[in-house]
Amino acid sequence: MTAPVLGEIMGPRARRRVLVLSIAAGAALAGFIVLALLRLDANDQLDADRWRPFTNRAVQDFFLDGAKNTVRAAVTAMVIALAAGGLIGLARLSRSLPPRLLAAVYVQFFRGLPLYVLILFCGFGLPRLDVRFGTFWFLVMALSIYNSAVLAEIFRAGILSLDRGQSEAAYAIGLGYWPTMAYVVVPQAVRRMVPALVSQLVTLLKDTSLGGLIFYDELLRRARINAEFTQRTLPSLVVVAVIYIIMNAALSRLASWLEARQSRRYGASRIEVDGVEDLAVQSAMSAAGKKR
Amino acid sequence: MEVISDNLGLFLRGMRTTASLTVLSYAAAVVIGAVVASFRVSPVPPLRAVGAFYVSAVRNTPLAVLMVLFFSGFPDAGIIVQSRYVSAIIVLAVYTGAFVAETLRAGVNAVALGQAEASRAIGLTFPQTLVLIVLPQAVRTVVGPLGSIFIALIKNSALAALIGLTELAGATEQLISTTAEPIPIFLATAVAYMMLSIPSSYAVARLERRLAIKR
Numbered sequence: 001m002t003a004p005v006l007g008e009i010m011g012p013r014a015r016r017r018v019l020v021l022s023i024a025a026g027a028a029l030a031g032f033i034v035l036a037l038l039r040l041d042a043n044d045q046l047d048a049d050r051w052r053p054f055t056n057r058a059v060q061d062f063f064l065d066g067a068k069n070t071v072r073a074a075v076t077a078m079v080i081a082l083a084a085g086g087l088i089g090l091a092r093l094s095r096s097l098p099p100r101l102l103a104a105v106y107v108q109f110f111r112g113l114p115l116y117v118l119i120l121f122c123g124f125g126l127p128r129l130d131v132r133f134g135t136f137w138f139l140v141m142a143l144s145i146y147n148s149a150v151l152a153e154i155f156r157a158g159i160l161s162l163d164r165g166q167s168e169a170a171y172a173i174g175l176g177y178w179p180t181m182a183y184v185v186v187p188q189a190v191r192r193m194v195p196a197l198v199s200q201l202v203t204l205l206k207d208t209s210l211g212g213l214i215f216y217d218e219l220l221r222r223a224r225i226n227a228e229f230t231q232r233t234l235p236s237l238v239v240v241a242v243i244y245i246i247m248n249a250a251l252s253r254l255a256s257w258l259e260a261r262q263s264r265r266y267g268a269s270r271i272e273v274d275g276v277e278d279l280a281v282q283s284a285m286s287a288a289g290k291k292r
Numbered sequence: 293m294e295v296i297s298d299n300l301g302l303f304l305r306g307m308r309t310t311a312s313l314t315v316l317s318y319a320a321a322v323v324i325g326a327v328v329a330s331f332r333v334s335p336v337p338p339l340r341a342v343g344a345f346y347v348s349a350v351r352n353t354p355l356a357v358l359m360v361l362f363f364s365g366f367p368d369a370g371i372i373v374q375s376r377y378v379s380a381i382i383v384l385a386v387y388t389g390a391f392v393a394e395t396l397r398a399g400v401n402a403v404a405l406g407q408a409e410a411s412r413a414i415g416l417t418f419p420q421t422l423v424l425i426v427l428p429q430a431v432r433t434v435v436g437p438l439g440s441i442f443i444a445l446i447k448n449s450a451l452a453a454l455i456g457l458t459e460l461a462g463a464t465e466q467l468i469s470t471t472a473e474p475i476p477i478f479l480a481t482a483v484a485y486m487m488l489s490i491p492s493s494y495a496v497a498r499l500e501r502r503l504a505i506k507r
Contacts, residue, residue, distance in 0.1 A: 008409060018336055021339075040369050043370045113447070113481075117461050124474070125475070125477075128474055206355070233364050233365050241357050274493055276440070277444040278391075280437040280440040284395040287399075288401040
């Protein structure tokens with residue numbers, strides 16, 4: 001990471017040019033930061049008083065509990081979606097038509113739908129049809145349905161990325177379909193899926209911020225409540241953004257690290273699933289990893 | 293089913309807004325992404341740092357937080373964009389730009405080092421190398437992921453409803469809360485989104501077949 005991607009060792013002239021550009025860019029950056037700070041100061045956003053509520057223990061706990069609720073919903077949905085997604089992924093690869101078709105329709109339908117709409121439907125639509133749960137379960141329901149469709153695709157791609165020789169060899173030594181899946185194919189496929197799964201967890205954690213739509217008490221909703229209550233909108237939202245960045249940066253880094261290790265050891269996993277931005281980056285990195 | 297036929301106009305207007313929102317913010321995101329990706333691979337350390345900061349901050353913040361932050365938080369600092377439509381485009385472009393940048397950077401990594409070395413050998417400067425030699429090849433390796441980001445953006449544009457824009461998801465929200473027939477509305481919305489996303493995935497697949505270099 002120390003050397004620039006496209007660089008060889010630079011000569012004296014290039015080094016001088018980089019130095020001049022660095023100083024210019026550094027100055028421009030410093031200027032931008034100063035301008036931003038002046039702007040904030042002109043609107044009194046830098047006064048200690050604007051930020052004092054966040055030193056209060058009760059306010060901190062209010063945010064932390066919100067973060068806990070966010071993580072709780074995300075983890076519950078991830079566990080359910082993993083189980084359901086695994087089954088749906090297997091169904092998509094089934095040898096008989098009905099499960100294959102059913103699973104394909106399910107995946108196509110729910111993957112193409114914005115989570116926003118699915119959450120609205122679960123939280124506001126279902127109660128009108130006399131389905132009653134708490135908001136937590138409505139949110140988990142929407143998140144699990146959507147993510148099981150995505151995870152099914154990851155799972156399928158993981159299995160398909162495996163060399164066919166693996167299952168052919170298993171059949172050749174007399175294993176049936178299910179033993180081949182259970183002992184040969186799935187264990188290897190799961191290993192290839194790990195980076196994509198971690199990256200999907202980042203997406204899921206971010207998506208949980210839509211829970212506030214149906215009044216689930218997650219982080220963003222609490223920040224908005226706090227913003228209204230204390231009349232400090234900008235600080236409250238900045239705090240939430242920072243909490244999210246800390247949580248997700250760790251996970252994103254883990255995903256990149258796993259991806260790199262993966263392609264070093266077993267070759268690129270190249271798991272592509274359309275329509276999820278975090279996974280798109282993941283698969284692009286995987287494509288690059290294959291090369292170098 | 294009357295809910296749908298009665299509100300067909302609302303659905304169609306919503307679809308049009310969603311489509312234009314997606315296309316405009318994607319165009320802006322590609323520009324942002326290309327600039328940031330070149331920052332990230334440039335030999336100038338401050339530019340690399342700016343690029344890395346932007347990508348990791350934006351990528352790890354939920355889009356919903358960015359929407360609310362821009363629309364309700366920034367006015368505190370005197371940054372006010374009156375139009376909800378323009379606000380939505382800005383936020384969607386800034387968010388998506390981070391993913392485009394990361395994808396392009398991965399693409400740049402996949403271009404053989406010999407390409408950059410050869411263009412230096414014939415006397416091209418770094419910006420020339422990047423724009424004329426490396427980026428075009430980089431784009432072709434990551435056509436698939438870039439298309440996938442576009443399809444994600446169709447869905448992500450639903451979050452414009454959070455700041456009160458009546459695009460497709462906003463229209464759905466109105467109807468779900470004012471009528472007692474959630475299922476037909478839900479199905480109609482799903483169909484409407486599919487009418488946008490299925491042709492897009494088809495187009496992406498075609499582009500990928502024509503342009504992509506398998507590495």
